[in-house]
Amino acid sequence: xxxxxxxxxxSSAPVDDHPELIFHxxxxxxxxxxxxxxxxxxxxxxxxxxxxxxxxxxxxYGVGGLMVLAIAARLTLRYRSNVAAVxxxxxxxxxxATYATFIGEGVRAPILIAYPVILIFSGxxxxxxxxxxxxxxxxxxxxxxGMGQQVGILGNLRPATPVMMTVVHxxxxxxSATLTIYxxxxxxxxxxxxxxxNDEIKLHLKAVEKREGYQRALLENFPFMVWLxxxxxxxxxxxxxxxxxxxxxxxEAVVGKxxxxxxxxxxxxxxxxxxxxxxxxxxxxxxxxxxxxGGERRWCxxxxxxxxxxxxxxxxxxxxxxxxxxxxxxAAIAESQNLLRAVIDTAPLRVFWKDRRLCYLGCxxxxxxxxxxxxxxxxxxxxxxxxxxxxxxxxxxxADRVVLESGIARLNVEERQTTADGxxxxxxxxxxxxxxxxxxxxxxxxIYDDITEARQAAAELEWHRNHSDxx
Numbered sequence: 001x002x003x004x005x006x007x008x009x010x011s012s013a014p015v016d017d018h019p020e021l022i023f024h025x026x027x028x029x030x031x032x033x034x035x036x037x038x039x040x041x042x043x044x045x046x047x048x049x050x051x052x053x054x055x056x057x058x059x060x061y062g063v064g065g066l067m068v069l070a071i072a073a074r075l076t077l078r079y080r081s082n083v084a085a086v087x088x089x090x091x092x093x094x095x096x097a098t099y100a101t102f103i104g105e106g107v108r109a110p111i112l113i114a115y116p117v118i119l120i121f122s123g124x125x126x127x128x129x130x131x132x133x134x135x136x137x138x139x140x141x142x143x144x145x146g147m148g149q150q151v152g153i154l155g156n157l158r159p160a161t162p163v164m165m166t167v168v169h170x171x172x173x174x175x176s177a178t179l180t181i182y183x184x185x186x187x188x189x190x191x192x193x194x195x196x197x198n199d200e201i202k203l204h205l206k207a208v209e210k211r212e213g214y215q216r217a218l219l220e221n222f223p224f225m226v227w228l229x230x231x232x233x234x235x236x237x238x239x240x241x242x243x244x245x246x247x248x249x250x251x252e253a254v255v256g257k258x259x260x261x262x263x264x265x266x267x268x269x270x271x272x273x274x275x276x277x278x279x280x281x282x283x284x285x286x287x288x289x290x291x292x293x294g295g296e297r298r299w300c301x302x303x304x305x306x307x308x309x310x311x312x313x314x315x316x317x318x319x320x321x322x323x324x325x326x327x328x329x330x331a332a333i334a335e336s337q338n339l340l341r342a343v344i345d346t347a348p349l350r351v352f353w354k355d356r357r358l359c360y361l362g363c364x365x366x367x368x369x370x371x372x373x374x375x376x377x378x379x380x381x382x383x384x385x386x387x388x389x390x391x392x393x394x395x396x397x398x399a400d401r402v403v404l405e406s407g408i409a410r411l412n413v414e415e416r417q418t419t420a421d422g423x424x425x426x427x428x429x430x431x432x433x434x435x436x437x438x439x440x441x442x443x444x445x446x447i448y449d450d451i452t453e454a455r456q457a458a459a460e461l462e463w464h465r466n467h468s469d470x471x
Contacts, residue, residue: 029182030082031074034089036178038070040171047163062100069096083126090122094134098141102148113172115142120176124183224321225300228307231315233258245293245322288327291320299324345376352379353434353445356404358397359383361443370417389417400444403431407441414451425452 045063069092077085097114115138123131219226225242229235238254246262248254254262286303293300304318344351344364352363360379368376372388384393395415403410409432417427427448434443 029178030085031077033175033178033182034070034074034077034085036171036174037089038067038074040167040174041066041070044167044171047167059100062096065096065099066093069093086122086125087130090118090126090130090134093118093121094138101141101145113168117172117175121179124179222319224319226319227317229316229318231313235262236315242320288323293322298322299327349447349449351445351447353443354400355443356441357383358400358444392417399429399431400446403433403444404441407433409433414455415448425450426455427451 041063045060045067048060048063069089073085073089073092076088093114097118119131119134119138122134219237219239220241222239222241225239225245227235227238227242235254235257238251240251243249243251243254246254248262286301288299288301290297291300291302292298299322300320301323302318302320304316306313307315307317345366347364348366350364350367350370352367353361355361360382363371363376363379365376368374368379371379373379384390384396387393389396399410399413399415409430411430411432413429413431415427415429417425428451429446429448431444431446433441434445436442
């Protein structure tokens with residue numbers, strides 16, 4: 001026969017009892033106990049019939065009811081649940097034991113044995129509330145039994161034979177042993193489970209400690225300040241760079257502090273609104289800001305992001321990287337570039353540079369004017385076919401290719417050029433290859449000046465010399 005197939009449902013037990021600790025899926029002990037009750041009642045009923053049905057009629061009815069109870073409990077176990085079957089056995093067994101007493105048994109050994117077994121059974125299986133409830137009604141029943149027997153109403157039945165008493169005692173002993181063995185096995189199983197869970201917890205704690213050690217090492221090895229705040233803006237954890245930057249004795253001393261405690265009040269006025277902005281955003285928010293660090297104002301690049309738990313913002317994580325040196329370097333580079341641009345733009349020469357495709361990457365203002373452009377930026381990206389000297393573009397590009405392919409500079413080459421107003425001018429051009437850090441040619445740098453007047457002056461001087469000689 002299939003054993004109990006339904007597991008315990010917490011909603012079916014009293015709120016302060018825990019039968020789920022006793023019953024579990026696939027356990028057959030309860031089914032065996034019910035069969036034991038049925039067989040014991042059957043044997044005892046047979047002895048009653050054999051001795052004298054007329055003398056033990058009331059007892060026979062009680063035994064028959066107990067057999068019916070066992071069958072009902074077995075069906076309940078099969079089609080409902082373990083707990084329902086145990087309740088039926090406890091309450092039904094108590095009712096039949098009380099019935100047997102009030103039909104004439106009185107306070108005798110059988111009833112004194114039955115009640116404790118039922119109390120122990122219900123206490124182990126159903127919990128404290130059922131045990132105490134049966135204890136109260138059992139005490140009341142025993143008092144009435146004693147009073148009834150005292151006045152002669154109860155205890156008039158013929159005493160049971162030694163064989164009957166032996167069967168009853170054997171039955172009670174078997175029940176007690178079965179329940180005790182079941183409870184011991186259960187305790188062993190629970191103990192093994194507890195040991196296994198303790199081992200798993202220890203392994204989990206070691207893994208957590210190891211992971212926290214990795215995370216702390218990762219946090220401490222960041223070369224910039226890192227922190228975590230709760231939603232009230234209080235610091236939860238910081239790294240050593242943060243501690244060192246703000247001059248605190250340890251990371252633990254910072255926990256629970258706010259920006260107002262860490263730095264000047266001016267920082268609190270700016271940092272807290274930014275934190276609140278981060279709490280309402282789901283993306284990083286990098287900014288550059290001035291922060292008081294070590295008693296001086298330093299430029300820092302800060303990045304803050306919300307911490308989400310179950311979709312709810314519970315804090316903010318952020319970092320601050322000191323970029324004061326980088327800002328100074330950027331300013332120096334910008335100043336150097338501005339100076340270089342000023343030199344290039346004020347030089348009396350035209351300057352340009354191209355990439356390997358011979359497209360212009362830049363030029364100075366004088367070159368832009370020659371090209372008919374308002375600003376050097378207008379030249380970037382164009383080629384010679386898009387300039388005023390488009391008809392001479394191929395010759396210029398051919399000269400550029402020679403420098404690109406050979407990697408050798410061509411200096412002071414005189415070339416003819418048509419200006420924006422259509423006049424013909426002469427240029428003295430120098431082209432040199434542009435190289436990268438790997439010494440690869442990546443473009444061409446050109447410099448030229450207008451030598452039209454010099455050529456005209458030289459031509460006039462030559463004409464006068466030739467005519468004076470001929471005269």
